Amino acid sequence: MSKKIKNICIITDAYPTPDDPKNPFIDQLVVAFAEKNINCTVINPVSVTKKIIRKSVLRPKQWSKKTLNNKIQIYSPRYVTFSSKKFGFINTNTLNLKFFEYSCIKMLKKLNIKFDAIYGHFIFPSGISASTISKKFNIPAFFAYGENTNYTIDYLGKKRTRELLKDISGVVSVSTANKEILVEQNIVPEQKIKVFPNSINNKLFYKRDKDKMREKYGLPKDAFIVAFVGRFVEVKGANRLAKAIEKVGANKIKSVFIGFGNVRPNCDGILFEGKQPHDKIPELLSAADVFVLPTLAEGCCNSIIEAMACGLPIISSNRSFNDDILDETCSIRIDPTNIDEIAKAIEKVYEDDELRVRLSKGSLEKSKSLNIEERAENILGFIKGNLQ
Structure with missing residues (x-):
């Protein structure tokens, strides 16, 4: 015993x-x-x-x-x-x-x-x-x-x-x-x-009503919003995501970048950029349509799991550190160094409502075991x- x-x-x-x-x-x-x-x-x-x-x-x-x-x-x-x-x-x-x-x-x-x-x-x-x-x-x-x-x-x-x-x-x-x-x-x-x-703490990170969260934070009701949470450093890839958004077109894609650091995102259509208290992050995530993190290295990324718990489809690295938490039911895996791949994945989720709904449901289901x-x-x- x-x-x-x-x-x-x-x-x-x-x-x-x-x-x-x-x-x-x-x-x-x-x-x-x-x-x-x-x-x-x-x-x-x-x-x-x-x-x-x-x-x-x-x-x-x-x-x-x-x-x-x-x-x-x-x-x-x-x-x-x-x-x-x-x-x-x-x-x-x-x-x-x-x-x-x-x-x-x-x-x-x-x-x-x-x-x-x-x-x-x-x-x-x-x-x-x-x-x-x-x-x-x-x-x-x-x-x-x-x-x-x-x-x-x-x-x-x-x-x-x-x-x-x-x-x-x-x-x-x-x-x-x-x-x-x-x-x-x-x-x-x-x-x-x-x-x-x-x-994650599923008493804090859970899906809120998207329209209410957009109204609370002054975000446009009908925009397609990409969310990023992480330090603004080369490894995390906020700069690569910004380049991918530019490729898709800022007229289509708006973005929220939560974090801080010296390698800052630079693209049109940024609705918010900067730090947020931890308890505000799930509200901003709930206001988004997809979470994108083209990260080069992780142990196991809490930000991804937090986004999943808020019901977001995930676009992130195809490297092995994500294998335990991401699969085809909730994510599109990309080469985090390939701007074109990141852009195509964003465009795919943007254009395919059925895919977006399916990946969102997959994220919510997957996150249940990650509490x-x-x-x-x-x-x-x-x-x-x-x-x-």
Whole structure:
């Protein structure tokens, strides 16, 4: 019989606060854990160096967040960081990791809570720290692998990362593609990895009445609107989408670009461009006709799942990171670098009402299994099954 879980320690290098809502997805998972009567303690070390150099705002050293039926405790011990540099035999990432680990260990000793499991968010520094703490405190450790590139492995290199993670109890991978990365590079044995695609809060992300949402945000009632949600960077492809819209014709296609960054979209017919609070995004998505994200790299894209839950047909990358969440029932898959392909897919959805309705229904159906409560339950079951 698997051991019951009462207390989980979550380690992350970025946990959202009311003033700094960065990385909301780890918070959604922790809230879901807490709502299943798990006592959740988050350790989120923050860099005092970044405060000095970048003039960033330090998070509170200690605060709590109330959920519907529980409360999450968050601690942010301070630590020193160095610029990520590798020269000769010196790798400053090793120092960054040591200071991060030390701040976590010091906090765990101070808290003196008997944790049943430690859960690190991403490999570096949280997952590796969870593995180190596991050996020191004899607590089973797990980490989530949701990165869209090899960057958290490259900090220390494959060999050193593999060595530091050898005692990890299990890995939560957000996609089959991510699992294959870990297996092919021999970072973690395959039997320790389980795939749990990202998910959404379906109490926030659901389909609203399109006409009401267009009226609320002052959007034209009869326009065909393409929605994009993501950072304005080359990887996400807002610039490529803008070029595709120009090809189709801004007289046909209007657009809403939700995000921020330096690689901004530039096309006629943009109705809105910029940041939006997270709770406003599902309303704007519900006002659109199709969601387009020509992304080059993902772990598992929350924005796509959020758009699906709002009933939008999806046009996105044909690369393997989308295979767990997209199929022909809800999406058109395209080469994210091919402007002509993106344009043809948009035109196809624009011209074919029957296709648009079918893909919309497929998105709604597919998103039903991608809710945060079910994901939290599955992850907790995986952790329970791997407790020693």
